[in-house]
Amino acid sequence: MTLLQFHPWASAVEAPFWQVLTQRKMDIFKLDDSPKPILGYYSTGQQVRVPGKDTSVALPARLCLGTGAFPDESGSDQHPLNKTPAFTFPAPGVVKNTNTIEDFKAIDRAALFKMVVDQIWDDITSGKAVLDPSTLNRFLLVTFADLKKFKFFYWFAFPALQADPAWSTDAIQEIGAVWSSPAINQLREQVDQYKLNFGPSQSGFFLVKEGQEGLSVARLQDWDEFYAGCDENQVIIGFADPSSLDSNPGWPLRNLLALVQYRWKVTKVRVLCFREVLGKQDISASKLFTAQLPSYIPVTECPKAVGWEKNAQGKLGPRLADLAPLMDPARLADTAVDLNLKLMRWRLLPDLQLEKVQNTRCLLLGAGTLGCYVARSLLGWGVRNITFVDNAKVSFSNPVRQPLFEFEDCLEGGKAKAETAAASLRKVYPGVNANGYSMSIPMPGHPISPQLVENAQKDVARLEELFEQHDAIFLLMDSRESRWLPTLLGARMKKVVINAALGFDTFLVMRHGVGQDQEHHAPSGTTPLGCYFCNDIVAPTDSLSDRTLDQQCTVTRPGLSAIASAMAVEMMVSLLHHPEGVRAPAGKADTEAEQDAFAEQGSALGLLPHQIRGFLSRFKNMLISGQAYDRCTACSDSILAAYEEEGFGFLFKVFQDATHLENVTGLTKMKEESEDLDMEWADDSEDDM
Template identity: 85%
Template sequence: MVLQFHPWASAVEAPFWQVLTQRKMDIFKLDDSVKPVLGYYSTGQQVRVPGKDTTVALPARLCLGPAAFPDPEDSELSGPTRIPAFTFLAPGLVKNTNTIEDFKSIDKTALFKMTVDQIWDDITSGRAVLDPSLLNKFLLLTFADLKKFKFYYWFAFPALQADPAWTSDAMQEVSLVWTPAQTESLRLQYDQYRSQQPVNQLGFFLVKEGREAMSVARLQDWNEFFAGCDPSEIIVGFADPSSLDSHPGWPLRNLLAMILQQWKITKVRVLCYREVPGKQDISSSKLFAAQVASYSPTTDCPKAVGWEKNAQGKLGPRLADLAPLMDPARLADTAVDLNLKLMRWRILPDLQLERVQETKCLLLGAGTLGCYVARSLLGWGVRNITFVDNAKVSFSNPVRQPLFEFEDCLEGGKDKATTAAASLRKVYPGVNAVGHSMSIPMPGHPISSQSYESAQKDVAKLEELFEQHDAIFLLMDSRESRWLPTLLGAKMKKVVINAALGFDTFLVMRHGVGQDHAYHGSSGSTPLGCYFCNDIVAPTDSLSDRTLDQQCTVTRPGLSAIASAMAVEMMVSLLHHPEGVRAPADRADSEGDQEERTQQEKSGSALGLLPHQIRGFLSRFKNLLISGQAYDRCTACSDAILAAYEQEGFGFLAKVFQDAKHLEDVTGLTQMKEESEDLDMEWAEDSDVEDM
């Protein structure tokens, strides 16, 4: 009967596609030339069906794993470490196209013929005798869609066709042909052969039968090994990936072509070597005789077959959609941006997602406000978030602050800033989240001589962080802790968003950048104030001598999330305003004039109204949009304060930390208060005269 063969079934491991992706990005780039690749296979096996007295034949799989691409320092004959134990080498060629159009339109016939010609040349030149693994050469055509993690691929396993075809008798188990002693001798001899030969020799070998003992040798030892043997005694063995009882595996086709071409043998006994890995069991191996009717010497390459069929049983490529497996971080990037891109595509074409994404945000405070602000920033696709806080996670925090867990409170509590950053990276690995555990020096909080240097370092670090970031959120739990950041924000003209909470009220505001005479003088606009512009006193120590309820931020639980969300939305709206940090305030509200609101929406931020301050009242579920001007005697952003800081540096700050009233002296508030007191006295005297 005509000899038929069990075709290969490709089995590509997911890590192979990861390696291909890396090679494409870092090495191949636009180079689509053919590259070497290493596959492997094991001998065929049949597995028993659980609960039934039947077995199922496993497919003859040729596998590609993470080590498929040889390293530059590897030799041509790769060592055993390149493929798993009890497997056999199959060298191949891969051509990765740059576009799906190239993949579809490429001349596959020419690629296949190129591979067939290489196999035939290896046979006729004798290279395949020295390196039998070349008989297993295969071709892989791919296209890697790196955006969607989809991989289109098509395998070809070229096999030379004999004309006339080989015929064979029935395949028999070795136990029916050889004695148990001969079978065990064969196993021992092959194990010894495996331990002594390089990996490229293991898939094909010679066998000589003895009454008690068997011998195994390399193909290149044919003449010496079979010297004096009758042709009927010649046995050629190969590691058979087939598990079928009636069909040998695909590698035998090219082996028979080489036997016919090299040694002019038209009849040969074939050993299909099949083993159970690690169990010293070769009982499933088969033996049969193959023959061909005639042989005519030729140098012409025979015809070949070998393109793999797809899952539908037709000649065509396959698709590996590995989005769930490939790169979770890359998938997260796509998923995070999906909703934002849909907003831009469908609703708001002017949405500047890239600008928002590239904005580096500094969060001063990693408490309830800080945690909620950070999560909202992630929702907007912000990739750089830095926390500053000097506190540790306490047991009351996790229920109100979503970046902390109960375990963070144990053993005295972890640092809030670094823990919040680590938690944020768990939420989204693509974020560059960093935490700094440090204090912010405050007015009215004297620094001792021992802590002077430490305070100086904290100020220097804070200045550095301000320089490195684009938007600063003030999310602390005291008034005076906001003073130095307000000063630095005005000096560096940064986007500063302030959020403060009461029991059922909140304030969210964006700071102006001081008087900014050069800009506002030419534009005629009014500079907006900062958090301290409405005060006529310097911020003082509000943290000492506090009762328990004063030591905690006592608010309605939902208030922080509302204020935090509005703070982030205000920043994003500000980024979309053509005047940026100097954008004027929109004041229209639900009770205002519709025409005024329409005009402001048209000329302002692409996201709508951009107020200066939002004052919310949860008890009435109402928000008010308020605007306040910059105060020329402000203790944080006035020209006098900025000039004093510019001239004296940390020396000026040290005076403020020792005595907050120094701010009133510098800004002229002290003099104004004295003049006000004199005016009160004069009016009182006049009143007395009139009464008399």
């Protein structure tokens, strides 16, 4: 008799497992580092023939982890064992994923190992392992996932109970030397039927009996009935053997022997190492031997156990999986962008609706300084769909102020701003769906010549189409009148409209109200919020003609555009988190307590104002709320009704003569009445003198 030695497990982690672990860490586990259930699998031992030679190489006894290692996302700890691939056997385990590399290094491995060992021993003593033998294969995985560099530190433990004294064995034989071919075929058919009848939890361990009718197979829980009246030579315990070595059975046998010793007081038993060539119905490589304890000592306490895996250098220590070179850079960027945002949700804002922000389709009217900075801030929030509209070309003065352009974009007359900005955004982050359209936005008081009417009509139709396709519109143009048509369309379609405008050292950031409709009304005691034009009593007219050089450019302090752009994006994100959405009332709390109270009722991100007016010379911001004006030249009911009725015909009249807006809204009549009042007042004054 010689000492029985076993072929230890070799971990085999599929690359997709790390991707699934990454997703779980980001979306479910977050900062929770408690042990989580996972499911591994293994197949019977295999040997591979060396090409051109009459020799074979024994493959390692691999315990594998794949994409199905984790339970469903319902949060249940119950893992369906049938998620393992065909011709494999389940091994339940736990994974403890630490939050830092320091935690990984300092982890109490002995305590974790003992936790799994105690669970195996409890399964044996309670009888659970008899009913569900797959629990004999319990394992432990300790990991640290460096999600920024896609490096994964990990260490497996495959706890195996030690017998004291140790098991010994006689010669290990191939089953062909013991049983005939018909008996071997009968055994294979019996095992196949056994796996079909009793499922994955039973398939890796079974009983075999030699009788007058040949070989038969049963479950471990049928031991007493199955072996009734049998002598010890008829008793055979079988297991799916992951080892491919001729003289060493696989690791699962260790805990199986501990079970049969404790449960049935066995000190001598025949063992079948069941090995099958996958898909070929060939079990001739299976082994048969007798295992024996030199002397029997009753087991009362949990035995000692071994099982930490050695690293690639053959020493006890963790391994490293560096997947960054193997992964698609675009997917790496996706995960990295999401990680930075989800960290906020983990620690600070559990109610943060990142998916809603990410799925918001943003239309940026203007690809200049404001447009470039707004786009970059949107990327920072994970927005995946961004569209630019601009009719200008990149000039030599742009790249230093507009971060989506470079010097080369200015050469040969300059590239189109909208398309160039979109292409640059895709270089910054390949996962973004960025598009650019070079087109003009017709403006009030800018007459259109007859030969260009058709082009203007196409531009309006394209702009309407873009508004329909997007959820949030940013008005980032450099003239007042260019904002009129987008303001009208935003009011008509009830879209989120964010407006940003710059002075030399001042800025305005505001969200447009959408008025009222039959289904939605402003809360009691409030009025709908106004748009950019609601404070005006004159129509927007041509402000671009006959201007000096300083008036032709947006002369502003260099840092102002970045500040205003950031606030515009933050306003949109806050608005998306408000339960009333685009109809959210204005918040203008002055004290911290009032702000907290507003935050509880409104956006998860806090205060949501209507307008922010910033003064860089004083480093001060003012929060202003403006009501909708019933004679507004852009969003009033009369303007929307005229547009609905006349369509482009109404717009054409406005483009040719902006005073048409004043006539439609009644501003012209109001001015005339006001002038009459002034004249009467003047006459009365003369009479008094």
